[in-house]
Amino acid sequence: MKAVILYDSRTTNGSTEAIIDAIGLKLAENDVYVEKAKCKALADYGFIRDFDLVILGAPVYYFLVSSQLLGALIQGNLKQNLKRKKIAMFLTCGTPDYMAAVLYLPQLKIHLVRNKILVEQIFPSSVLTESDIIDSFVLDVLSEYHKTMKSRVVSARWTDEAQDWLESVPSFLQSKIKSAAEEYAEEMGYNEITCDVLDAAKDKFGG
Ligand SMILES: Cc1cc2nc3c(=O)[nH]c(=O)nc-3n(C[C@H](O)[C@H](O)[C@H](O)COP(=O)(O)O)c2cc1C
Numbered sequence: 001m002k003a004v005i006l007y008d009s010r011t012t013n014g015s016t017e018a019i020i021d022a023i024g025l026k027l028a029e030n031d032v033y034v035e036k037a038k039c040k041a042l043a044d045y046g047f048i049r050d051f052d053l054v055i056l057g058a059p060v061y062y063f064l065v066s067s068q069l070l071g072a073l074i075q076g077n078l079k080q081n082l083k084r085k086k087i088a089m090f091l092t093c094g095t096p097d098y099m100a101a102v103l104y105l106p107q108l109k110i111h112l113v114r115n116k117i118l119v120e121q122i123f124p125s126s127v128l129t130e131s132d133i134i135d136s137f138v139l140d141v142l143s144e145y146h147k148t149m150k151s152r153v154v155s156a157r158w159t160d161e162a163q164d165w166l167e168s169v170p171s172f173l174q175s176k177i178k179s180a181a182e183e184y185a186e187e188m189g190y191n192e193i194t195c196d197v198l199d200a201a202k203d204k205f206g207g
Contacts, residue, residue, distance in 0.1 A: 006048075007038060045081040065091060073108070087112060095122075158193045
C-alpha cells in the first residue's frame, strides 16, 4: 500500500511537519510506503493517482486552514485528482477539538463530499509530547482503510428506494447504471446502494 501525506504550513520545521514525520514513521512501521509533499495551490496533483491513500494535513492560521492546501482544493487540480481516493485528514491548531471540528474541518470537507474520509482528527499544537495520539490516528486510518478494502469483496445491497429508482429509468440504461453504481459503491467501500449513493455516483453514469 502506498500513502502520500499532502501538507501545508507556513513554518519550516514547525509542529505540522513534526507531526507528519511522526505519522510517516508510524505508517512505515506498518509496512506502508509513504511520501510527503508540501502543497502549492497551483501545483499539478496528477501524481496522486499512484497512491492508495492520501492524508491531508495543515495548521489553522487566523481561523482559516493554511492557504496553499485550501488553494489547491479551490483553485488547483487537487480536488479532481482526489476523486475516488481514500482520504484521512488532520488539522493542527490551538482551538479545542470539539470547536475545531465545527469551525475548521468543514473548510476542507466541503470540497471532498464525494470522497470516503476514513478518519479526521484535530491535533493540538502540544500533540508531539503525546505520541500515543499520533500513533492511534495512524492505526485508525489503517484499520478503516483495510475495512474498506475488505468490504469490496461483498457486493453492495440495493435499498428498495434505490431499486425503484433504477426500475424507473429506461430499460436500455439500467444495466449500465447498475454496474456503474456498483463499481462506485465498491470503490467507496459502501455495502449498501441508497438513493444518496446513486446521486453521488451520477458522474459515473453521465448525470
Ligand atoms: C500566526 C498564527 C495564527 C494562528 N491562528 C490560529 C487560529 O485562528 N485558530 C487556531 O485554532 N489556532 C491558530 N494558531 C495556532 C496554530 O494553528 C498551531 O500552533 C499550529 O500547530 C501551527 O502549525 P505550524 O507549527 O506548522 O505553523 C495560529 C498560530 C499562528 C502562529
